[in-house]
Amino acid sequence: MMAAYIQLAKPRIALMVALTTWLGWALAGGTATASLFFVVLGASLSAAACGALNQRLEIVEDGIMTRTKNRPLPTGRVAPKAALIYGLALAAVGTALVWAAGGAVAGGLTFATIVLYVLVYTPLKKVTPQTTWIGAAAGATSPLIGWVAAGGPLDARAFTLFAIQFLWQIPHFLALFWIYREDYARAGFKVMPVVHPSGGTTAIQIAIHSFTLLPATIAPALVGLARPGYAIGAFAVSGSFLLLGLRASWTMSVLDNRRLFLASLVFLPLIFVLLLVGGV
Numbered sequence: 001m002m003a004a005y006i007q008l009a010k011p012r013i014a015l016m017v018a019l020t021t022w023l024g025w026a027l028a029g030g031t032a033t034a035s036l037f038f039v040v041l042g043a044s045l046s047a048a049a050c051g052a053l054n055q056r057l058e059i060v061e062d063g064i065m066t067r068t069k070n071r072p073l074p075t076g077r078v079a080p081k082a083a084l085i086y087g088l089a090l091a092a093v094g095t096a097l098v099w100a101a102g103g104a105v106a107g108g109l110t111f112a113t114i115v116l117y118v119l120v121y122t123p124l125k126k127v128t129p130q131t132t133w134i135g136a137a138a139g140a141t142s143p144l145i146g147w148v149a150a151g152g153p154l155d156a157r158a159f160t161l162f163a164i165q166f167l168w169q170i171p172h173f174l175a176l177f178w179i180y181r182e183d184y185a186r187a188g189f190k191v192m193p194v195v196h197p198s199g200g201t202t203a204i205q206i207a208i209h210s211f212t213l214l215p216a217t218i219a220p221a222l223v224g225l226a227r228p229g230y231a232i233g234a235f236a237v238s239g240s241f242l243l244l245g246l247r248a249s250w251t252m253s254v255l256d257n258r259r260l261f262l263a264s265l266v267f268l269p270l271i272f273v274l275l276l277v278g279g280v
Contacts, residue, residue, distance in 0.1 A: 004072040008083060009090070010051030016268075017047035017142045023272050024146025024161060027225060035101040039149040042097030043142055045090050046110050050117045050138075052087035056080060057122050061187040067180055102149025109148065113141045129192040132173055140165035157225040163216045164271060170209035171245050172264035174202050175257040203249040206260070210245025214238040217271050221278075230278030237270050 021043040025036055055062060055073050063074035072078040078086075091114050099107025117138040124131040143161035144154070152158060174192060177184060181193035192202045217238045221231040244263050248256040 001077070004077040005086060008052045008055060008072050008078055008086065009048035011048070013051060014044040014047040018044040020142040020165065020272065021146035021149075023276065024143035024148075024152075024158070025150040026146075027143075027157075027161070027275065028147045028150035028152030030146075030150030030152075035149070038097045038101035039106065039146060042094045042099075042101065043110060043145050045094030045097065046114055047094075047142070049087050049090035049094055050114055052083055052090060053114075053118045054122050056083040056087055057118070061126075061189065064187045065180070065183045067183055098145060098149065102145070105154075106145050106149035109141055109145050113138050113145075125189050125191070127190060129190055129195045131190075132170065132177075132192065136166050136169035136173070139169055156223040157220070160216065160219040160223055160225060163219065164213070165268065167209050167213045167216050168264065168268050171206045171213075171248075171260060174206050174209075175248060175261040175264070178202055178252065178257045179254055179261065199252040203252050206245055207249040210242045210249070210260075214242055220275060226275055226278045230274055233274045233278065234271060237267065237274070241267050 018040050021040050022036070025039065030036060055071060059073045059080060062068040062071050068074070073080060073083055095107055095111045095114070098110040116134065121131050121135040121138055124134065140162045143165060144158055147158045147161065148154060177191040178193045178199065181191070181197070184191050185194045192205065193199065196202060214235070217234040218231045220226040221228055221234070241263055244256075244260045248260040
């Protein structure tokens with residue numbers, strides 16, 4: 001039973017949110033304090049809430065899709081009402097922890113992220129492919145939460161972190177959507193490869209966002225968040241990712257999109273490690 005609730009919380013995503021929240025805190029000059037612990041814990045619990053509530057709203061769709069049919073709700077390992085209570089409890093506790101330890105702005109960002117992901121992104125996935133950008137915005141707030149919780153202003157330095165994480169998600173998710181486009185179509189999700197099955201629009205968006213990600217990753221060196229040497233490493237990592245993105249967008253083969261997706265899993269940690277090492 002416990003394993004099912006852990007799975008419902010999407011722990012890998014919650015871990016990523018914890019790490020990127022900590023990154024924002026560290027880059028804003030925050031030190032290792034009890035406040036840091038509670039901000040990171042609260043942000044990760046809020047991410048877990050998003051995962052649980054998203055699955056509660058998509059029980060039917062998850063049961064239809066091959067890649068999600070074994071999740072706790074479609075298999076009956078967790079009851080829908082229990083999942084709802086669980087998700088709401090995580091959301092309340094997570095937001096409260098961030099608010100108490102990191103201040104009203106950080107708490108407000110946390111609450112807004114949950115609302116955007118659960119009440120806007122999730123239901124609109126069956127309406128328009130533009131929800132990919134809405135979901136990416138919700139998924140890019142964690143460094144901002146850590147940044148403002150540590151006392152950093154919402155300036156250009158903070159928004160470079162947001163931009164990197166936002167732009168990274170577009171090729172990441174579009175590649176995934178393309179690989180599983182038949183699955184998404186069966187479930188009724190209006191993701192771009194379903195709405196535009198020829199693949200042309202998806203290819204253009206993968207290419208555009210893989211390209212814009214390169215200057216976004218260099219931007220921290222231009223706004224005083226990182227030393228000039230960081231830009232060299234960022235250019236090498238982003239340039240390699242761009243080549244994979246261009247290849248995937250050119251061939252639109254499942255193999256090349258799978259390579260792009262797997263590379264995206266490595267890309268973000270590499271860039272953030274470079275930021276921590278090369279930060280001012």
